[in-house]
Amino acid sequence: MAITREGMTVSQTQQETDADKKAFYEQLQGFVGLQIGPPQPAPDEVNIPMIRHLVEAVGDENPIYLDEAAAKASRHGEVVAPPTMLQAWVMHGITPRSNEGDGPYEQMNRLLFSKGFTSVVATNCEQVYDRYVKPGDRLSMTTTIDSISEEKTTGLGTGHFVTTRQDYWDADGNRVGSMLFRIIRFRPAAKSKPKPPRPAPATTHDNSWWFDALKDGTLLIQRCKGCGELRNPPHPMCASCRSMEWDSIEAKGTGSIHSYVVTHYPVVPSFDYPLPILLVDLDEGVRMVMNPIDATPEDLQIGRKVTIEVHKCDPDLSLPFARLAK
Amino acid sequence: MKTSLSHSKVKAGDELPGLDIPLTRTLIVATAIATRDYQEVHHDPGLAVERGSKDIIMNILTTNSFVGRYITDWAGPDALIRSVKVRLGAPNYPGDTMKMTGSVTAMEGKVATIAIRGANSLGDHVNATVEVELS
Ligand SMILES: [Zn+2]
Numbered sequence: 001m002a003i004t005r006e007g008m009t010v011s012q013t014q015q016e017t018d019a020d021k022k023a024f025y026e027q028l029q030g031f032v033g034l035q036i037g038p039p040q041p042a043p044d045e046v047n048i049p050m051i052r053h054l055v056e057a058v059g060d061e062n063p064i065y066l067d068e069a070a071a072k073a074s075r076h077g078e079v080v081a082p083p084t085m086l087q088a089w090v091m092h093g094i095t096p097r098s099n100e101g102d103g104p105y106e107q108m109n110r111l112l113f114s115k116g117f118t119s120v121v122a123t124n125c126e127q128v129y130d131r132y133v134k135p136g137d138r139l140s141m142t143t144t145i146d147s148i149s150e151e152k153t154t155g156l157g158t159g160h161f162v163t164t165r166q167d168y169w170d171a172d173g174n175r176v177g178s179m180l181f182r183i184i185r186f187r188p189a190a191k192s193k194p195k196p197p198r199p200a201p202a203t204t205h206d207n208s209w210w211f212d213a214l215k216d217g218t219l220l221i222q223r224c225k226g227c228g229e230l231r232n233p234p235h236p237m238c239a240s241c242r243s244m245e246w247d248s249i250e251a252k253g254t255g256s257i258h259s260y261v262v263t264h265y266p267v268v269p270s271f272d273y274p275l276p277i278l279l280v281d282l283d284e285g286v287r288m289v290m291n292p293i294d295a296t297p298e299d300l301q302i303g304r305k306v307t308i309e310v311h312k313c314d315p316d317l318s319l320p321f322a323r324l325a326k
Numbered sequence: 327m328k329t330s331l332s333h334s335k336v337k338a339g340d341e342l343p344g345l346d347i348p349l350t351r352t353l354i355v356a357t358a359i360a361t362r363d364y365q366e367v368h369h370d371p372g373l374a375v376e377r378g379s380k381d382i383i384m385n386i387l388t389t390n391s392f393v394g395r396y397i398t399d400w401a402g403p404d405a406l407i408r409s410v411k412v413r414l415g416a417p418n419y420p421g422d423t424m425k426m427t428g429s430v431t432a433m434e435g436k437v438a439t440i441a442i443r444g445a446n447s448l449g450d451h452v453n454a455t456v457e458v459e460l461s
Contacts, residue, residue, distance in 0.1 A: 053360040057353065058388065060395040064403045074330075074403040075461065083407045084394035087387050091362035125386055126411040 021151050024115060028148045028160065034104040036143040036164070042089040046137040051081050054088065080132035086168055086177045089133070090141040104145060108162070109185070114296050116272060117159045117185040124163075124182040130175050138171040146180060159186025197314040198270045207234040213248075214318040217310050220248040221286055232286040253308040255282040257322070262297045276300055278322050280308070293321040300324075330402030333436040333460035342400045342428035342440065347392060349446070351420040354384050361387035384418035384451075393442055393454045396426050401438075404461035408437065411455045416448035424451055436460050 044050070048066065055065050063070030064080055071079040081089075112118075133139065149161035166179040203211055210233075213220045222234045226243025237244050258281040262274045276297050280288050292300065293309065305325035312318045347353075358368035363385045366373035374382045390410055398405050418424055428442040442454040 050360070054357065054391060057356040057360045058391045058395055059347075060391065060398070062395070062398040062403055070403060075406065076403075082391060082394050084390040084410055085361070085387070087390075088361040088363075091387075093362055094364040122386055122414055124411070124413050125390065126409070127390065128409040129407060132406075 025148075025150050025160075027111065028108065031104050031108040031145050032148055034145050036105040036145065037101075037103050039140045039142045039169070040090050040092075042139040042141075043093065044089075046081050046089060046133045046135050046139065048079070048135055050088065051085070051135075054085055055082060076132060078134055080134045083129045083132055083177070084127065086127055086129070086133070087166070087179065089139045090168065105143075105164075108145065108148075110296055110298060112160065112162075112185045114294055114299075116187045119157065119159075119186050119188050120183050121156055121186070122181065122183045123161065124180070126180040127177060128179075129177040131177075133168075133170070133176050137176070139176065140169050142167050142169070152184075154184065154186070156184065157186040157188045159184045196270050198317060198319075199268065200317060206236050209248075210234045211317070214310055214320065215316075217318065219251040219253060219308060219310055219320050221251050221282070221284055222246050222248050230284055230286050232282075232288055249284070251282055251284060251308065255280045255288075255306055255308060255322070257281075257300060257302055257304045257306060258287055259302060260300050262300075278306075280306055280322050282308075288320060290320045290322050293323050295324050330404035330461040331400065333433070333438070336430055336433060336438055336460060338430050338433050340430040342396070342430075342442075345396055345399065345426040347424040347426065347444075349384065349418050349420055349422045349424055351382070354382055354388075354418070354420055357388035357391065358385045361385060361391070363387055379417070381419045381421075386412075386414065389414065389418070389444070389452050392424070392426065392444065393452065393456060396428060396442060397440060397456050397458050400428075401458055401460055406459040408457040408459060409455075413453045415450040415452065416446055418446055418451050419448075422446040422448070431455075 051065050060082065064074050064076050065082055066079065068079055071077070144165050146163040146165040151158060151160060161182055161184050163180055163182040166181060167175055168177045170176050201211060210220055210222070221230050221232055223230050223246060224238035224241060224243050225245035225247055226238055227241040229238060229240050231238065258279045260276055260278045262276045264274050267273055274297050276292050276295065278290055278292055280290055282288060293311070306322035307325060308320045309323055310318050311321050355369045365385070367377055367379055368382055368385045371382050389412060393410055393412060394407060397407060424444045424446050426442060426444045428440050430438050431441045432439040437457055437459050440456045440458065442456060443450055444452040
């Protein structure tokens, strides 16, 4: 154990290496081409009332959308829906869509969230129409992840462009149109300013040796010289035999989650929130408090195995972090 | 009845007439609901501010609808829109005006390619490219 990677991402806003970015990008590419969920059926067939609501609101006076005679006289030959209304037929409606699924889209989002790409803005929408839909058409939509860009920095912040492709189908299985929809998932630029350093631990004569070892990348466990019992956090006297003689052993760096909390408030500017804090059972038999690394609160589970890595938080402080075992 | 524009009368470089859209609160809410888009940022000012927006904003489906309207206002009922590609920019907030302008960038047979810009006081809300088959 005891690997200290200089400049490693502890806080999500610190610099990542190009190799980290490349590995993350390649992980994201695994989602490209996957279909998101089953086909979504339109709740209603294409219908005049919905067309009327929209063309009235938009002030669109093209008569082919509502006036049968005018539509008949046009090349369309019958009343049709505005082609740009394509998306509206399959809109989910007022009930919020659950974010708790475990499909490819949710998994991709969780991966992006784990790197702090939590904000989202739509940037492009490209629709191509195979035919105009008309009242009575029963549509459904399929969605696939079309592409995910490398990390890009825009005016909004740094992130990845995610393009999904929606195909719209009629009841006969013929495509009526398709859409490429591009969003950027990003870390807001304003928050990319360097965070203040992590609050320093209160070190004393009795525990500074433990933090000093971490600075060298070594995680130690205090051991009683009288009875051999291991203890943490460091303190001067053995609770079992009252010996004040002690030495230390190097931790293997493996353990499991004993318990955890996820803090939302109060917000200390040095950390990203929600902030998970773990109580880890080291395999040696002592418990330690630490943050997880590259994990979101949803990934945490009591009993889950972890490996412990020591990372530099700032020049004067290194701490153990738990990485969830695969 | 409105007549349709013949392709023979259109050439690359032609400008489309401008269209100003006053962005009322009613418009933004009515169009969001008419497109079944119930995200709070399109109708609830309090929650929009809480989510980091200055106010409610027009939804994308409505932006697309205005692009479609802008084309057929000019080209008439016989126009057949083949594709609408939009790039989104500054949000359309209530109280502002979106000024739509456009020009023909290419003519190929009966198919015109139109570049459209919808600008508000903050900058370009939308830049769109539309392919439309004219009569
Ligand atoms: Zn002891």
